[in-house]
Amino acid sequence: GENVEQHPSTLSVQEGDSAVIKCTYSDSASNYFPWYKQELGKRPQLIIDIRSNVGEKKDQRIAVTLNKTAKHFSLHITETQPEDSAVYFCAASLLAGTYKYIFGTGTRLKVLA
Amino acid sequence: SQTIHQWPATLVQPVGSPLSLECTVEGTSNPNLYWYRQAAGRGLQLLFYSVGIGQISSEVPQNLSASRPQDRQFILSSKKLLLSDSGFYLCAWSVGLTSGNTIYFGEGSWLTVV
Numbered sequence: 001g002e003n004v005e006q007h008p009s010t011l012s013v014q015e016g017d018s019a020v021i022k023c024t025y026s027d028s029a030s031n032y033f034p035w036y037k038q039e040l041g042k043r044p045q046l047i048i049d050i051r052s053n054v055g056e057k058k059d060q061r062i063a064v065t066l067n068k069t070a071k072h073f074s075l076h077i078t079e080t081q082p083e084d085s086a087v088y089f090c091a092a093s094l095l096a097g098t099y100k101y102i103f104g105t106g107t108r109l110k111v112l113a
Numbered sequence: 114s115q116t117i118h119q120w121p122a123t124l125v126q127p128v129g130s131p132l133s134l135e136c137t138v139e140g141t142s143n144p145n146l147y148w149y150r151q152a153a154g155r156g157l158q159l160l161f162y163s164v165g166i167g168q169i170s171s172e173v174p175q176n177l178s179a180s181r182p183q184d185r186q187f188i189l190s191s192k193k194l195l196l197s198d199s200g201f202y203l204c205a206w207s208v209g210l211t212s213g214n215t216i217y218f219g220e221g222s223w224l225t226v227v
Contacts, residue, residue, distance in 0.1 A: 006156075034215060043203060043218040044157070089157060091216075099145045099164055099207065100172075101216055105156040 002027050004092050006104025013080050014112050021107045023090035024072040032093040033073045035064060038106075039086045047088075048075070080111045115140035119204045119219030126226055132177075132191040134222050136204030139185065144206040146187040147216065148179055151201040163187060199226045 003026045013019050025033075031052040036044035050057045050064045050073065057064050061080075066073040077084055090104040119136045126132060138144050148160040159172045161179035169179050176195060180188045187204055204219040 032214070036218075043221050046215055046217070049215060099162060100159065101147075101207075102159065103149075103157040 002092075002094055002100075002102050004090060004102045004104045006090050006107060008107060009105065010108045010110070012110045012112060015080060015082060017080055019075075019077045019080055019084070019109055019111075021075045021088055021090070021109070022072060023074070023092075023104050024070075025092040025102075026071070027092065027094050027102075028071065030071075030092040030094060033064070033066060034091050034101075035062075035075050036089045036091065036103075037086045038089065044089055077109075080109075082111050082113050085109055085111045115206075115217070117204060117206055117217060117219040119222055121222060122220065123223040124225070126194050126224065128196055128226055129193045132189070132194050132198070132224070134189040134202055134204070134224075136187045136189075136219055137185055138206045141185070141206070141208055143184060144208050145214075146181060147205040147207075148187065148189050149203045149205060149218075151203065151221075153200070157203070161189070194226045196226050199224055 005024045007022050034049035035047050037047045038044040048059050048062050048064050050066050055066055061078045063076040087106045087108050089106050091101045094100040116139045145164050147162045149157045150160055151157050161171055163169050163181045166181055177191050202222045205216045207214045207216045
């Protein structure tokens with residue numbers, strides 16, 4: 001069935017270092033890949049997304065890359081700050097017309113001051 | 114602008130009791146609506162989604178059900194709650210007739226079944 005694998009499950013970095021979270025999807029028809037940040041006890045918030053016709057997208061310290069051939073995409077956070085600490089989820093849209101989105105299992109990022 | 118409201122924010126229910134969580138979206142028409150569940154420290158599990166009034170797709174067989182009585186209203190229900198139903202329930206919406214449109218989440222409802 002449809003599946004999105006996300007790694008690592010936890011990640012600790014020193015403030016100022018970079019963090020990379022990777023996801024792999026199974027449905028070759030997936031065409032939209034958002035990333036969400038969830039702070040403790042709050043709703044997931046969209047931080048960046050990428051569509052299948054683009055290989056990379058950047059927004060200040062956050063970037064996402066997509067490799068359609070390998071069916072994986074990654075979130076890159078540079079110059080990490082303590083407020084980046086949260087759980088990050090990747091997601092992939094499924095076959096057009098189903099309106100379904102499958103989420104990865106999440107990565108708990110801790111930025112150490 | 115579009116907004117999504119979900120309630121109640123928290124509730125504690127005994128095993129075997131009924132459940133009703135409600136979600137409404139404002140500022141858009143014919144949204145796609147979703148219910149996700151997040152167990153403590155876990156990922157987001159898709160429970161139901163709806164592309165129109167009365168159209169509900171179930172992803173996980175369980176004792177929960179969903180209904181969409183109006184275009185922008187989505188309700189999650191249970192006749193008899195189980196301990197395993199505890200978790201953080203998130204309503205979400207997207208728009209568009211194709212996949213690949215951003216999902217926006219409501220504030221969430223914390224359910225504890227005791």
